[in-house]
Amino acid sequence: MRYLIFCFFAISILINGYSQGVPSLVTPAEQRLQAVEQRKKLRDNSLVKHLPFTNIGPSVQSGRVVDMAVHPEDPTQFYVAYASGGLWYTNNNGTTFNPLFDQQDVMTLGAVAVDWKSNTVWVGTGEVNSSRSSYAGLGVYRSTDGGKTWQHRGLPESHHIGRIIIHPTNPNTVWVAVLGHLYSPNAERGIYKTTNGGESWEKTLFVNNDAGGIEMVVDPMNPEHLYAATWERTRRAWDFTEAGNGSGIYESTDSGSTWSLISGPKSGFPSGEGAGRIGLAMGYQGRTPILYASIDNYNRRPKETDEEEGLTKDALRSMSKTDFAKLPEKQLQGYLRQNGFPKEYNTKKIQQMVAHGEITPLTLVEYTESANSLLFDTEVVGLEVYRMVNNSKKWSKTHDDYIDGVYYSYGYYFGVIKVSPRDANRIYIMGVPVIRSDDGGTTWQGINGANVHSDHHALWISPDRDGHIILGNDGGINISYDDGENWIKCNHPPLGQFYYVAVDMAKPYKVYGGLQDNGVWMGDHTYEPSTRWQQSGQYPYEMIMGGDGMQVAIDTRDNATVYTGFQFGNYFRLNTQTEDRAYITPKHDLGERPYRWNWQTPIHLSEHNPDILYMGSNFMHRSLNQGKDFTIISPDLTHGGQKGDVPYGTLSAIHESPLRFGLLYAGSDDGRVHVSKDGGYQWKDISKGLPSDMWVSRVQASKHQEGRVYLSLNGYRWDNWNAMLFRSDDYGKTWEIIGRDLPQEPINVVKEDPEVEGMIYVGTDHGAYLSLDNGATFHAFLEGLAGAPVHDIVIHPRDKDIIIGTHGRSLYRASARELQALTNEVLAEAVHLFKIDNQRRGRSWGRDSWSRDNSPSINLPVYASNTGTAQVSIQAEDGPILNTYEVSLEKGLQYATYDFTYGKDAWPAYRQYLEKNLEKDESLPDMEPADDGKYYLLPGKYKVIFKMNDQTSEQGFELK
Numbered sequence: 001m002r003y004l005i006f007c008f009f010a011i012s013i014l015i016n017g018y019s020q021g022v023p024s025l026v027t028p029a030e031q032r033l034q035a036v037e038q039r040k041k042l043r044d045n046s047l048v049k050h051l052p053f054t055n056i057g058p059s060v061q062s063g064r065v066v067d068m069a070v071h072p073e074d075p076t077q078f079y080v081a082y083a084s085g086g087l088w089y090t091n092n093n094g095t096t097f098n099p100l101f102d103q104q105d106v107m108t109l110g111a112v113a114v115d116w117k118s119n120t121v122w123v124g125t126g127e128v129n130s131s132r133s134s135y136a137g138l139g140v141y142r143s144t145d146g147g148k149t150w151q152h153r154g155l156p157e158s159h160h161i162g163r164i165i166i167h168p169t170n171p172n173t174v175w176v177a178v179l180g181h182l183y184s185p186n187a188e189r190g191i192y193k194t195t196n197g198g199e200s201w202e203k204t205l206f207v208n209n210d211a212g213g214i215e216m217v218v219d220p221m222n223p224e225h226l227y228a229a230t231w232e233r234t235r236r237a238w239d240f241t242e243a244g245n246g247s248g249i250y251e252s253t254d255s256g257s258t259w260s261l262i263s264g265p266k267s268g269f270p271s272g273e274g275a276g277r278i279g280l281a282m283g284y285q286g287r288t289p290i291l292y293a294s295i296d297n298y299n300r301r302p303k304e305t306d307e308e309e310g311l312t313k314d315a316l317r318s319m320s321k322t323d324f325a326k327l328p329e330k331q332l333q334g335y336l337r338q339n340g341f342p343k344e345y346n347t348k349k350i351q352q353m354v355a356h357g358e359i360t361p362l363t364l365v366e367y368t369e370s371a372n373s374l375l376f377d378t379e380v381v382g383l384e385v386y387r388m389v390n391n392s393k394k395w396s397k398t399h400d401d402y403i404d405g406v407y408y409s410y411g412y413y414f415g416v417i418k419v420s421p422r423d424a425n426r427i428y429i430m431g432v433p434v435i436r437s438d439d440g441g442t443t444w445q446g447i448n449g450a451n452v453h454s455d456h457h458a459l460w461i462s463p464d465r466d467g468h469i470i471l472g473n474d475g476g477i478n479i480s481y482d483d484g485e486n487w488i489k490c491n492h493p494p495l496g497q498f499y500y501v502a503v504d505m506a507k508p509y510k511v512y513g514g515l516q517d518n519g520v521w522m523g524d525h526t527y528e529p530s531t532r533w534q535q536s537g538q539y540p541y542e543m544i545m546g547g548d549g550m551q552v553a554i555d556t557r558d559n560a561t562v563y564t565g566f567q568f569g570n571y572f573r574l575n576t577q578t579e580d581r582a583y584i585t586p587k588h589d590l591g592e593r594p595y596r597w598n599w600q601t602p603i604h605l606s607e608h609n610p611d612i613l614y615m616g617s618n619f620m621h622r623s624l625n626q627g628k629d630f631t632i633i634s635p636d637l638t639h640g641g642q643k644g645d646v647p648y649g650t651l652s653a654i655h656e657s658p659l660r661f662g663l664l665y666a667g668s669d670d671g672r673v674h675v676s677k678d679g680g681y682q683w684k685d686i687s688k689g690l691p692s693d694m695w696v697s698r699v700q701a702s703k704h705q706e707g708r709v710y711l712s713l714n715g716y717r718w719d720n721w722n723a724m725l726f727r728s729d730d731y732g733k734t735w736e737i738i739g740r741d742l743p744q745e746p747i748n749v750v751k752e753d754p755e756v757e758g759m760i761y762v763g764t765d766h767g768a769y770l771s772l773d774n775g776a777t778f779h780a781f782l783e784g785l786a787g788a789p790v791h792d793i794v795i796h797p798r799d800k801d802i803i804i805g806t807h808g809r810s811l812y813r814a815s816a817r818e819l820q821a822l823t824n825e826v827l828a829e830a831v832h833l834f835k836i837d838n839q840r841r842g843r844s845w846g847r848d849s850w851s852r853d854n855s856p857s858i859n860l861p862v863y864a865s866n867t868g869t870a871q872v873s874i875q876a877e878d879g880p881i882l883n884t885y886e887v888s889l890e891k892g893l894q895y896a897t898y899d900f901t902y903g904k905d906a907w908p909a910y911r912q913y914l915e916k917n918l919e920k921d922e923s924l925p926d927m928e929p930a931d932d933g934k935y936y937l938l939p940g941k942y943k944v945i946f947k948m949n950d951q952t953s954e955q956g957f958e959l960k
Helices: 002-016 029-044 313-317 321-325 329-338 347-355 361-366 371-376 824-828 904-916
Strands: 065-070 078-082 086-090 109-115 120-126 136-143 161-166 174-178 190-194 202-205 211-219 222-232 234-236 239-241 248-252 275-285 288-300 380-389 417-419 427-429 435-437 456-461 469-473 476-480 488-490 498-503 510-515 519-524 541-545 549-555 561-566 570-575 581-583 603-605 613-616 620-623 651-656 664-668 673-676 695-701 709-714 724-728 747-752 760-764 767-771 790-795 801-806 811-815 831-833 858-864 868-876 881-889 892-898 940-948 951-959
Touching: 029 136, 065 109, 065 469, 065 476, 078 109, 086 109, 109 174, 120 161, 136 161, 174 222, 202 248, 211 275, 222 275, 248 275, 288 417, 313 361, 321 347, 329 347, 380 427, 417 456, 498 549, 498 801, 510 561, 510 811, 519 549, 519 561, 541 561, 541 570, 549 603, 603 651, 613 651, 651 695, 664 695, 709 747, 724 747, 760 790, 767 790, 831 940, 831 951, 858 868, 858 940, 868 892, 881 892, 881 904
Parallel strands: 065 456, 109 161, 161 211, 190 211, 275 417, 498 790, 695 747, 747 790
Antiparallel strands: 065 078, 078 086, 109 120, 120 136, 161 174, 174 190, 174 211, 190 202, 211 222, 222 248, 234 239, 275 288, 288 380, 417 427, 427 435, 456 469, 469 476, 476 488, 498 510, 510 519, 510 549, 519 541, 549 561, 561 570, 570 581, 603 613, 613 620, 651 664, 664 673, 695 709, 709 724, 747 760, 760 767, 790 801, 801 811, 831 858, 858 892, 868 881, 868 940, 940 951
16 A cells, blocks of 8 residues: 555656656656565566466577676686676576576666676676667676575666676675766766675765766776776757766776876867767786777767768758759769659759759758758767876877777767787777777777677677687677687577567468567567577578568558568568568658657558558658558647757657547657547647656557547656556546556556457566556566566467567567456356367377477466365266366466376276277277376367366366
C-alpha cells in the first residue's frame, strides 16, 4: 500500500508538475531503487512467472560490447560487458559464453574490472556511449565469487560509468569514472575512490554538473599515479551538444586523492567549447612513459583555400539569380543527385523555377536542411591523437593531416584508444572502423575484417604475444592472432537490440524485427540455438535490410511483401522471394522544409486493406497503393519541432483501429496525441490530462471496443522513469491511469490481446508484464527471460504464441494459449489442466545414444489457485491407471512434466486393455524396458488427471 501511494503521488506530480515544456521531475535514485523492490514483488506474486520463455535468436549478429576484462595469464578466460545485454563469461576463448547478470537490478553496463587473484568482479552499470539507447544504470556492483552472486556497492545516481580500475596490489581500493546523467545535469559526476571495497566512496574530482569522468588509466609502473579524462556533453531529445569547456585531462600522483589539470590552452591539447570525448592510453618506451590521448575535436574545420569541386550549399546560400543562371548544368545536376532531389526536379525545371522567381537558390539549400543535416553535414575537425612524453605536461599531435573516416560527426559514440604493452608506438583507435598505427600515430591503417562489425568500443592487447588482440564492437567479440589481418567471430550469445517485431502468417510463420546497429532480420519462429548451421551453411535467420533496422509490416496475403527500413524514415517495399525492392519514403515539395522523421519512424499497414500503408513524419502520410504514392492526411501533429541536431517534433507512434477503417491515432515525441475518426479529414488533440512533453512510445486502438485506446508515455529522454500507462474508453476524450502497481520504469510498449478483452501486455526497460483485468493489476513474466529492455510484444493470431522483442537479448517465444484461457472461472478453480497437444512416439525413446538425449518429456500446462501438492494420474482412455505421481504446484500457471512412462506393475492391466483394442492381424509387442530401464507408452489415446484439494481436472491426448 505504501508503494502504491508513492506511485500515485509520483504520477500526480508528473501530470501537474510541468511548466513551459520543461519537466520538473527527474527521477531520483531512491525512487528507482524502490522500483527494483516493486519489480521483485511483482515477480514473486505473479500468476504467470512460470510461463516458460525460449530464446529464438538471432545470435549471429551479436550486439554492442562496451567493455571487457581478460585474464592476463590465460586469455581464454574473459568477461564481456554488453550495453544492454548484461555480463557474459567465457573460459574457452569465446567458443561459448555464460550470462552472469541476468536478473540484477539493471542489465545495462558501462564497465567491468576483475581482480583475478581473488575472483572478484566489479561492474559499473550504464553505458557511456550516449546514444539513443544508452540506458542508465544504478551504480556499481561487486561479486566475490566470479559472478555467481552480486552486491550493490553504491553510486546509484551515477547513471553512466566509463571505467573501473582496481588497485593491482590492494583490491579494496577501486577508482570509478562516473559520467553522470545523460539527459539532465547532476552533481554526482567525476572520479570516485573507495579504499574499503565500496563501503563508502569519496568524490575526488569534480568539474561541473555537465562534465563527468569518461576514462582513466593507471601507470603500469606506479599504481599511485593515475590519469583521468572528463567529458562535458549535454543531450536533449532535440539536440546533442557533444563538447564543452569541462572536457579535460587530469593527473593524480597520490592514488587518485587529488587531481591537477594537464590539458588546457597552454598545454598544446585542444580545450574549450569544442573539446569532445577524450580517450587515454599509457605505455612505456624502455623506461620512458608515453601518454596518448584521443579527442573528438568538435571545432569547425577552417575553410579550404582551394575552391571546392562541385556546387556547395554555402555557395548557394548567397548566390544571385544571375549567377545561378550561369551555373554549368553538370554542377547543378551533381548537386541535385548528391542531395536526393526527386527525379521530377531536373536541372531544366530548377533553372526555370529560379528564373521565374518561384524559388531562389537558397531554396535548394533549405530543401535539404533538417536536424540530420546539422548532425551529418557538420565539418568538424573530428578525431585527433596527441601524446605526452615523460610527464612533460606538454602535448604534441602525432599526425599532420586529418584522420578522416573514423569519427565523422558522431565521435561521442566511440572514444577508446589503446596502446600495446609490448610496443608503445603501436596504438589502436576504436571508431568506424578500428584503425592501427605502428609508428606512434604518424600514419594509420584500417584493420576491420569482412566478419567484423564497423563500430568499435573495446580492445584488449596481449602483454605476452604480438598480434593477439580481442576486439569488442556492435557485432560482439572478435579475436585476432595476427594483429587484425584475420579475425574469429564469437557470436554464441543472443544479444540483438530489437526495436520492433512483426510476424507473418506462413506455415511455419516467420518472425521479423529491426535492430539497433544490425539491420532487419527474418527467420522461422521454430529457431533453436545450435551451431549446426556452421555445417549446413544455412543460418535460420536472414538479414533483409541494413542500417539501424526499424519497424516492419508484412502483407500476409503473400507473406512476401514487406515494408521496412532504417533510421530517420528511410523505408522500402521489398519482396523476400523475388528480392525486388523500391524506396517508398515520401519527399517534400521544393519550397517546403524537409519532413521531420523520427529515428524509429512509425509505419502501419491497414488491417482493413493491406494495400493501405500509413507513415508518420510530423504529418500522417497515407498510401493507397502499397507505398507507390503518399498523401498527407493531417496537419503537423506535433508542437512544431525545436532547433537542434536531432529530429524532434516527430510522430513516434501511429495506429488504425482494427474495428473501424479510418479511425486513426497518432502520438508524437513531444507529447501530443491526436485522433481522427474520418480517415484523416479532421483531427482532434486528445492530449488533455496527460503528462506534457513525454515521448509517446505506443498508442494502441482496441480490437474489442471501438472507443477504447491504450497509451504509453516514456520519460527516458528527460531522465524520468515514471511508468506512464493510460486507457481511454471514449476515443481519448478522457484518460484513466492504469498499471498503478507497475514498477516505476519507462514503458516502451502496450499491446492488447487479440482474443481476450481486458488482457493487455506491457514491455518496460526491465521486463514484460501481463494484466488480466484491463490494467488494474499486473503480473511479471519471468521464467527464461533476462531482465533486458522490452521494446515490442506480438501475439500471433493463429498459432497463439507470444513473441517478445528485447533491446539486448534478441527474441523470446512462449505459448499464449494458456494465458488466453485464464478466465475468471479458471482462476476460481483449485486446479485446472489446459489442453494438451497430441504427441508422436519416438522410436529412439530411452535408447542409448552417443549424440543426443533420448529421454522424452511433455509439458503439462496447469493452473493452481493455491500452493500445494497435486496427484497426477496417467490413464489409458477408458482403461486402467498406468502411472501416478505427485507434483508440487505454486499458485498460478505452470508446466508440470511427464516422461511418457508407466509402471511395471501396471503392465497386466495395460496389456489386457491393449489386447481388447487390437486391430485384426495386429500383435501385441512384448513388455521390455528401454535401454534406460523405463517402460514407455505405446501409441494410443490417454488421459492426464490432476487432483488437488479433492478437485480434479483432466485432458486427453493421443500418442501417434
